[in-house]
Amino acid sequence: MKAPSHTADVAASFVVFLVAVPLALAVAVASGAPVAAGLVAAVVGGIAGGLAGGSPLQVSGPAAGLAVVVAELVHAYGWRATCGVTLLAGVLQVALGTARIARAALAVSPAVVQGMLAGVGLALVLSQLHVMLGGRPQGSAVANLTELPGRLVRAHGPSVGVAVATIAVLLLWTYVRRRYEGGGRATGAVLRVPAAVPAVVVASAGAWALHWDVPRVDLPERLFDGWRPPVLPDAPVHEIVGAVAAVAVVAAVESLLSAVAVERRRPDGVARADLDRELLGQGAANAVSGLLGGVPVAGGIVRGTANLDAGARTRASCVLHGVWVLVAVVGGAALVERIPLSALAGILVVLGFRMLDTARLRDLWNHREVPVHVATAAGVLLLGLGEGVLAGMAVAGVLALRRLTRLTVRVEEAVPSADDRPDRPTWHVVVEGTLTFLGVPRLSRALAAVPPGAKVDLDLNVDFMDHAAFEAVHRWRLGHERLGGGVDIDEVHESWYERAVTGDLSGQRKSAPGSRWWAPWANRRRRPATAPGAAPGTPSDLLLSGIREYQGQTAPLVRPIMSELAFEQKPKHLFITCVDSRVVPNIITASGPGDLFINRNVGNMVPRHGSVPPDDSVAATVEYALNVLGIRTITVCGHSNCGAMAALLAGGKEVEHLASLSRWIRHGEPSLARFMEAEPAPDESPMTRLCRLNVVQQLENLESYPWLRALVDSGELELVGLYLDLETADVHMLDRASGTFGPVPGDHRTSV
CATH class of the missing domain: 3.40.1050.10 (Carbonic anhydrase)
Structure with a gap:
């Protein structure tokens, strides 16, 4: 194994620094926090998160996904109280990491997470459109939407021009990077520069050259000028607890999901991620950020991907990027203050649209989880982050319950055979799914459609049958047979009905398949019967034995499917x-x-x-x-x-x-x-x-x-x-x- 290259880490840290500065400024502006708060979070996230975190290549910094939440907290309680919430959220994350329950955050449905990000992205876009047009964002997504037509009428031309130029450079740079990536070392080195850097440079230079009077970044003379310790919000305890939990959980989920994504691309030779330690590191970074007056911190996939692509191999790149941010603020504040706010808004609008991640909708559609995604996004947009996530989880729970109790009942008159009596037709009833008391009404209505005295083939293809369902089937069977009918019950998988009739309930659990059909012949541990004319143990003997296994176990199950496919x-x-x-x-x-x-x-x-x-x-x-x-x-x-x-x-x-x-x-x-x-x-x-x-x-x-x-x-x-x-x-x-x-x-x- 080759030793990690510290030279590669230094180069990667500078690339991440170029991504982090405009993103930190943009998140701070979108959060309604002091601009310096974003830079404080970038420094703390890099140094504290890098040293204490458990994902070596994950880069922490201002959490774009929490910008809307922080803006609501600032509007409701003020900035110092918001810092207090951030500090307490960090302490809560440390406690969760100590309890080693980091993986529990990954149990949240991906549809809920994607819906949350989509809702935050839309809220971010709506708020930053006002900044692009030369105004200030409103207190909620609904207010931003209703006030948008009036802001369009009063649009500030130079601010719009700067924002449009920023977005154009972002999109063009990204397109060129994808189109010509790998076109040579010189070209590759230029294209590895993050798109936000040329976008901000072009927008700032253009506004300066044209002498446009646009709002710009306003930094304090020193990073911690005017610092005062955080305080608790002046609010009921349950509101404080809710705010702390919202910041802690959302930042934790965002960080852990990002850590998993980075881990999947982990180069050989790099230490594996420890999610519990990562949660501890994120908690420490948030506690320090809140104490020093920074916005909440989280691991971000944008910064982490930039770190990976730039060739980072150890956590040194994460720590150094925080050092470069600190050096830039101390020595380059004059340059930072030339950046127009509308340029940062343009970056956030593009980032907000990317958070929608429409490519994931296809997967969600295939898994029938779009309602969860839509409910979460709408809830976040209209009600707030916590309410939206709860709404999404509620819809996910309802859909899960519906899937668990899904039942299909088909009743049809079978095609007459030579053995059937003309006055006594055969009916075919197929029950598929989970047969519980919830499905009894549907099953009873279907069985009532079978004519008295008919011969019935009842196929129970169910993975569970409770006592209420058994009683319904058994009572119907006894009544139908008393009226001269016949009932032949065939249980495709588990013998739920037969065991209930005989009183043998000890084996009512899902059993493993008798044969691993996907395994090679040699792994089945069976002795095939020798086929006529074949030597014992020959390949043809194995082949014929496999065919016999198919005919006995698999063919009856796939026969209905094959009959439908037989002619097309x-x-x-x-x-x-x-x-x-x-x-x-x-x-x-x-x-x-x-x-x-x-x-x-x-x-x-x-x-x-x-x-x-x-x-x-x-x-x-x-x-x-x-x-x-x-x-x-x-x-x-x-x-x-x-x-x-x-x-x-x-x-x-x-x-x-x-x-x-x-x-x-x-x-x-x-x-x-x-x-x-x-x-x-x-x-x-x-x-x-x-x-x-x-x-x-x-x-x-x-x-x-x-x-x-x-x-x-x-x-x-x-x-x-x-x-x-x-x-x-x-x-x-x-x-x-x-x-x-x-x-x-x-x-x-x-x-x-």
């Missing part, structure tokens, strides 16, 4: 992956019959348009998928330790005796060329790098087909890159803008 397929994705036996697409995507249209080949390769030697096998699959099946997502999935990539690295010598394979491997030459041109990544083996770059190259190969590229450009087709690490069984997703692989969005597992 409607897959959602084209999945291009390697023929490697260790890559099983349906396992790593948790998909079933009819979901994936799969193309497998050596090296998960896509021959380029007009390639030599020509090969249309993959192109034919793509054409059929897009033009016949209407698929609009293509995924290329590579994997570690790929034999095709190993052959490429060896120059094809290992397979030169295999003529067909040698010709096919030549389609990987663009991947090898990309590998030779790319700079080696630290702590990454050549094989791993080539396997990952091959996925990037195959997506570009797909786009070499003009008709396919047209679909991508029009937004009708999405290309996705995945990488399966065989050793860890983890799937990583390609960020095409940066060319790097990271966690799959919405994957909230932690490795800390």
Whole structure:
């Protein structure tokens, strides 16, 4: 393991410092606090949070997510009382960290967290629009919204010009950075400068050159001029407790979620994060910040990402960034005071819109959690942060209860068979879900629709049945049979009804599957019966034994699905992956019959348009998928330790005796060329790098087909890159803008 580079930490700390200063000033202005309070929080967050925290590469500073809350506290109780709340919130965080319950904060539904951030982002945008227009924000989001038309009429032209210029530079710099990242060392060094720095420089220089009279940052002569100790709010105890809890919990959740996100990108050789220690460090930083007159502190993903991207390896970069902020305030106050407030407002408006994170809405929509997100965001916007979070958690609880008690009942007359009597039709009743007293009325109405005297096949596909539900089913069965009908009950999973009838209640719990269907044959610990004509223990014997297991256990369960798919397929994705036996697409995507249209080949390769030697096998699959099946997502999935990539690295010598394979491997030459041109990544083996770059190259190969590229450009087709690490069984997703692989969005597992 290589020793951490302190030179890299010094360089990274300066990059983070460039991000922290404008963000600290902007958060302070948005919070209604003294401007110096943001700088105090940046210094304390960097030094105290960096030294005491448990996430080495997380950078703490003014919490943008709490700006609206702090503004409400300042408006209600004054600044010194707000500092008192911040100090007590820090003490509470220290107590929570000492109790080692940091992970409990991660139990909050991601939909609630995202909704909270979206609500705060909207409130931030509404408040800072007033500053952009030359005015002052109102006391609430509703007031900001209602007063906005009048402020638009009285807009201050120079302030609007400065804000628009700031936003334009921010967006343009971000676009150029994504477009030309990796274009060379000189270009890369320039583009690594955070977008907020050129935006503030251009806006400040433009306002100075044009002699625009706009409100600017006003710093005290010394950072702690006019300091007075914090006090408690003049309010009832329950209000004080609520304010302290709101600041402590929101800052803690924001910090811990950010720490987990940073941990997922942790480079090799860097110490792992300790969430309990991180909460202790955040508490210490907040206590000191409140004592010295700073705004609340939290770990931020913006600063943490900048720290990672700049090459930080130890907590020294976090601490040094706080030192640079202190030096800048002491020695460069004159420059800071030239920054227009509307420029800072422009930065916060962009940050507020980014907090909406519309990309997450797709995941929430797929998981049917959009109501939680909307309820939280609306509650934060209209009622306040604490009320909004409670509203979101209440909606999440209702949805969870509804899912836990979800019940589906289908009643239909079965197709007559040769054995059925014409005067006695067979009816089919299917009950699926959780059968409790809440579902008894629906079940009773459905069963009442079955004609007296009919033969009934009742399928109970339920994961739980309480006594009230059993009584309802049993009474109906006895009554139906007394009237001459017949009832055949088939329990698909657990025998809840049978056990209740026999009185054997000891085994009423979910049992593990009898066979791990996803495991290799060798891991099943079973002796397959020898097939006729096959030698004992041969591969064909294993194959036939597996088929018999499928026929006995799996086929009855999937038969209804297969019957629906028998005459038409409607897959959602084209999945291009390697023929490697260790890559099983349906396992790593948790998909079933009819979901994936799969193309497998050596090296998960896509021959380029007009390639030599020509090969249309993959192109034919793509054409059929897009033009016949209407698929609009293509995924290329590579994997570690790929034999095709190993052959490429060896120059094809290992397979030169295999003529067909040698010709096919030549389609990987663009991947090898990309590998030779790319700079080696630290702590990454050549094989791993080539396997990952091959996925990037195959997506570009797909786009070499003009008709396919047209679909991508029009937004009708999405290309996705995945990488399966065989050793860890983890799937990583390609960020095409940066060319790097990271966690799959919405994957909230932690490795800390």
